[in-house]
Each structure stands twice: as C-alpha cells, then as structure tokens.
Amino acid sequence: MDEREREMAPGDGEAVGREEGHVQADAHRVRDEVASLLGQAALGNPATTGRQSHVPMAEPGSPDEAAALLRRAAEAGWRVLPMGAGLAPMDKGPADLLVSPRRMADVVQYEPADLTVEVGAGMLLEALDGELARHRQWLPILPPGGGAVTLGGLVAVGLPGALAMAYGGPRDQLLGLTMADARGRVLTLGGRVVKNVAGFDLVRLACGSRGTLGLICRVSFRLHPRPAVDRTLIWTGSTGPELVRLGRRLAELPFPFATLEIHGRRFGALPELDGGDWAITLRAVGSDAAVQGMVDAAVEVAGIPERSLDGPASERFGLAAARDEGAARPQHRRRVRPTELESVLHGVAMAAGPGDPEGASGSVVADLRSGMFRRLRARDQGLPPLSSMPGGVRKVHGGLRRVFDPRGILPGSWRDGWP
Amino acid sequence: MGPRGVLSDPQRLLVYESDGLTQYRFPPAAVVLPGSAREVRDVVRTLHGAGIPFVARGAGTGLSGGALALDGAVVVATTRLNRILELDVANRRARVQPGVINAQLTKAAAPHGLYYAPDPSSQSACTLGGNVAENSGGPHCLKYGVTNRYVTALTVVLPHGEMVELSTADPELGTLDLVGLFVGSEGCFGIVVEIEVELLPKPEGVRTLLALFDSLEEAGTAVSTIIGKGLLPAALEIMDRATIEAVEDSVFAAGIPRDTEAALVVEFDGVEGGLDAEMSEARSVCLECGAREVRTASTAADRDALWKGRKKAFGAMGRIAPDLLVQDATVPRSRLPEVLARIGEIGRRYGLRVANVFHAGDGNLHPNLLFDRNDPDELARVEKASREIMAVCIAAGGTITGEHGVGLDKRPYLPMVVPHPVLEAMGQVKAVFDPTGRCNPGKVLPDQYLPGNPSAPVGA
Structure with missing residues (x-):
C-alpha cells in the first residue's frame, strides 16, 4: 500500500513514522491544562479523529490564546491536530489535542469600498457570503465542501475549487492571515491591501499547508462585485471521451467562464446531471450582456444544452456539486494536462464498464481548462502512483516545518521523513 | 564557462553596478553569463564551494536595488538564458528560461490568441526571471492578479548548487506551496533556471476610456464610484498634472491639455457583448464626478493613443529632472484621496517636485520624487520626504511596497x-x-x- 492510499483509507489512524514510541497523553490532564491555561470557555466537545474517540478539543478565543496553547503543547509534547469544520480528509494520525478556530468567527474588518474583508478563521464560508451579499459583493471561491467549510480550513486545505480558472484559487485571493505557530508565536502575515510584496511570501506558504505550520486564526481576502447574472448550462452524454472533446472545444473559446467541468457517473448525487453517465457543466456569470455573449458562443459550439439553470438555481447547483465532492470518501486529486483528460477519462470509462453496476469505480470530476482531475468514492483507484518527493525538495520541506514546528507536534510530519 | 561567459574588466562591470534605482552603485566582483541551467548549477556550486557570495540579475530594471552586488558578490546574469523552451498552445502553458523578456512571451503567444497577463511598465525590457523574483504586477493586475497567480512550476538552483523542481501545494503529496514562497523572494532563495507559466486567451474585446479632471480628488472619487457600482475594469490608472506636463513636453505627447489636474485611464476587457454597457456606465460616472472631457477608444490604434501618456510617463520624466526616485506603496483604495493630499503637502514642505502616476484601482501609488543627485541638499530632502511618505501610507493601513520589492532600498x-x-x-x-x-x-x-x-x- 503506498502512502497515498494509506492517507485516504477509511479509519486510518494506525501508527505511522513519527508516532512510533509516542505515549498517548492523558486526555483528562490535557483537558485540565487547557482549561487552566485558557479557561473553561476554551474547552470544546471532545471529538473523534481516525479511530480515536473522545480526543480533547480546544477552542482558543484569540490568536494570542492559540499561540499560548501551542507553546504549551510543544513543551508537553502533545500531538496537535488543527481542524476547521472537519470536512477535509486531513492527516488523521493520532492526536492528543484537537484545536479549532470555531470561537474566532467574527468579521474583523470589512470595508466594502476597498473590496477587502478580514474575518476569524472559524467563520463559515456561507456566513461570510451572507454578509457580503448585502453589499452585492462575493468571495468567488467554491471549495469542496461548499459553504459549510470554515475560511481557515479553506485556506489551510488550499484546494483551487470550481471557480479557480476564472478568479484564482484561495492562494490568489488571500491577502493576509494570522497564524499561531508551534513556537508559540503569533504571525501576522500579509495585510489588507491588494498588492503587497513587503518581505518573503509566508502567506502563500501557509496557504495549503494543511495544519502543518500552525493554526490559522484570521484570514483576509480580496473581494469581487457580485455578478448580476448567473447561469449554468448542462450538456449530458453517454460516453466520457466524446464529451471531453466537446468540452475541450468549449475550453478553447476565449471566454472567462466561471466554471467549465466534466462530471462522470455522479449517480444521483446531483439530479441536474441526470440524462447520461457524463455531463459538462458550464457556468457563466457577469452582466446580462456578457453572460448572453458567452452562452451564445457556447451553444454555437456545443448545441442546445439539456438544462439551463438561472440565478439562484445556478448558484445552488454549484454549491451542491461542491458539497457532494467534499463529502465523498475516498477522494483523490491530481492535475493532468487538459489535453490528457481524454485518455485519462477513457481509462476511467474502461475501468467502470458494464461489470460495475454499483459504481465501484466511483465518479469523476475534471476541470476542462486546468486539468484538475478528481476521483470520488472510487474503491479501486486505478491510477498510476504519484512519484514521491525528491530529496532536495524534501529537505526544504523538513527545514520549513522546523521553522514553525521545531518539536514536530503538528500533523503530517511523517510524510516527509520528519524529523 | 570560456572567456565569453565571464566578465571581469572593470569597464565592463560598470554596466552591472546599478539597476533601475540609480542612487546606489555597487560594482560586482565579476559577472558570469551562464548559457544553460546546468551551467548555472555548476557556477553556483563553485561559488558556494569557494564561499563567494552571488546575486542573480535579469535585465536590471528593478526599482529597489534587489540585483545589486553587495559584499563583493558575483553577478550571475541570466542574459543568455533567453529561450522559450515550449509553447503549449492547447494547454495554455509556456516553459521559458529566466532571461526571456516579458513582452517577448506575449509576442510569441499572440499568433495563437494567447498572452501572458502580468504587464509591468518595464515589460519591453524586464525578464520573466526578474518578474518571478519580484512577483511583478502591472496596470492589468487589478483584474488579473500578479505574477504568482500565473507561475505553475519552477526549476531553481538552490544556494548550495543543487537543482530542484518546485511545485505549488499538492494535498496528495503533502507538499507546501514552494512556488508561492519562491515567487517574490527577490533572489534570496536561489536562482530560477526554468519557469512554467499559464497563458490566458486574449479577451474578445477591449474598450478604453480617458477622462480628464480638474482635480485629483474628482478622479479618485470616480475610481471609487466605478468600483462601488460593481464594475471590474481590467485597469484603472491615474496620472497627475506634474506627470501630464512632463509627458506633454516630451516626444511622447499624448494631446492632454497641460492644465489637466488628473487623467484617468479606464479599461474594460472581456466578452464583446458586455463591454459597451460597462463603458457607458463608466463614462457617466466620470462625467458625474466632474470630468471635463472623456475620450473613448475601441480600436487598437486609438487605445494605444490613450495609453501612450500613461505608459511613457517614466521616460518622459527624464526630461524634467536628472534623477528620479520612483516610490511604491499600497494603501486601501478608500484612503487614496487623503493620502495623495498628504503626499502633495510633504513635497511642498521639502521643496520637491512630486509627480504621481499610479494604479488607482489597487491603491498602488507611485509618487516620483524628482531631483538632481549632484545637489546633496536636495538628495537629503528626497530621502526625508520618502520616509515621511512611507509613514503616511503605513498609517493609512497600507504597506511599503506594492510591486517593486524591498531589495536594498526598503530594508x-x-x-x-x-x-x-x-x-x-x-x-x-x-x-x-x-x-x-x-x-x-x-x-x-x-x-x-x-x-x-x-x-x-x-x-x-
């Protein structure tokens, strides 16, 4: 079993690498210490991670509290697992303490005229979206998990999401963040202005670091005007590779479609896709005239779509697809060249075949422009293993982890040969 | 390396003693001109072994002194690494060597309907390796973002002489976003030897508008109102009167009346069908905010005429003062009017000419302090004024550099x-x-x- 499969295997939580020799800290003692350090309010409900149940949960109320907690954890040698809404398949290795930004969920600063916002990392994306909608603005990021993810989790996971080809992913829209690291430091990185190159870009380093560098406590983003018109077109078909060719022709149009994806065999999760094993979804947002221009051009290339979803229906479909993707287990992602999608999907279609009535080969989604390819609920991964991290880069990773987590209490360290 | 690959004649080293920020001069110990990634690796390995410091240099257009050779460093120039290695049209990707000039990539991609989005003002000279080092922006990054959005992978030579490939964060591999960290690291983490970038399809249509105002504040209000209406132009650029006068006195004269206090360039691009409506809304906003004249353009030639003054502003300033300090700071957009007023006041107090030309949509200011380096008193006043301007920008919630980097100057x-x-x-x-x-x-x-x-x- 290679590392990737182990990561994605349900119930993973067996000793791996750094866990050898570690003695589980006494949960009562950990709870007592958290309470005496930060007060009873900072004790959340114990939670389950991997095969462990009743793992103490700490919910610091500020970046300073988070830093004090991580400093104490490093002294005591507790293994700490930062978590947001708990939706992402993060490292589920054994933990002595879970730490959540749930109590840091307020808008810290929102200046509509500047199109920027800073919020606590525990705020849910859907809560922020409600706030922004009142000012006809939005944060165009649609991560796996949809609106139910925390903004800190969205940044920590860093996946580009369905709108990334038009707007950039979290790494491109993130202006700054505040993180507590395992040295007990509060690191206020970046800022609230849209262009900022003052010093090394630790903001990009933290984005997508999956809790390995610290607990993200606050995040700030640039915003966009909320589009007046939102439309999703859906074409369905029975053969994947054929539909990919159609999708690639759409991808060659010089238009900034918000989303252009191909879905395969999503079996009932998204009723809008019924009508064939495969579907292309194209989302166009903007002014009335701009959306009409994009839709006309798309119809000229691909013909009349099976469905056209407008306004709230288009938005709901985008969220439902993202939610379904976030909930899928196991899930597996890789980026291929968009021109390789046809052969990759051909392989998936062959694997599925007629002898796969229950869909054991799972479903697929792929961004037709970026080549970001996801395999969901596939019991048989059916993909060649990824190459492992080369030595030079591995050393850089180890060094960077050590800058923020010298004692190795944060997750994932085993992956790159830590310590 | 051979004799062509190393320069050590003091006369020839003079070219490398300074960059776009001319008040600092540090002649390098030598200049090495490797012709391949492997040669860069071998050079770095050798220098590392000998304990000799080094600095990478592209076209030397940087504005913060980032490529200057301090501590007797050797310059590793990327001049000969100027090949576009691959133009993958179907996947909208290009792989280039670091010495490729920014505008050359766009030129090579143009026949295929593609372009490279970041467009710093120096794009006809600056290299993509330099852009990676500085995380360069440009007028169109208001809508399209800066260099780090477009770099998908890097091959770099680490300071001990090992060549490695860096990628963005990959949850499957558990890798960190080393590309994101490296872009903007100002040559301090190693030398880039190969860059993979994403290209964009050329927008279907473009519209440009030039609005002339009797006050800088009116132009600033027009910018806020355009954004407030939910419009997202590709660029929103302002020139003040001092800049306009410099441009109009030069060979780049763009036909802007010399008594105009502020000229605002607004550009929309995207789906052809939506552009006229956006344009007419922006035009109305400018007129409501007090514009005395609004010129519009839809053909490429007319657009170039409207952009001319903005794009040639830096060149034109050479006529009115021997030296120029290009400042760079970002403030929240809503604070622009008050910050501009303060900068004007600082200039007057120190008896300095300040010409503003800036990316108003991003709140990215470029106050240009004009001076003569042979006048030590004036030079001292420039340094004091510069520091005060930085303090004003920081107090307004801004930062000390939006796109030029820290380098030596902002340390x-x-x-x-x-x-x-x-x-x-x-x-x-x-x-x-x-x-x-x-x-x-x-x-x-x-x-x-x-x-x-x-x-x-x-x-x-």
Missing part, C-alpha cells in the same frame, strides 16, 4: 510594517534555503535577521 522600512516575530520567521525561512547568507546578501531583511549575521535569531 530599513520593513520593520515599520512587518512585526518582529514575522521578521524572525522570515529570517529562519531564508536560512532553510541559504544558511550561510551568501545568496543575494544584504537584501530584504534587516541585517539582524539575516543568516550568517552573528545577532541573527537561531535558524531552523
């Missing part, structure tokens, strides 16, 4: 915006790549945070 200002623990972490990150501090020595971080310095914090 003393960095602690004004970056708190101590973050400076300490930055120094530790630098030490991961460059524990001896010989890769672009003396840049970005104040000395006490740099590896190799006795008082530096304990590294990683």
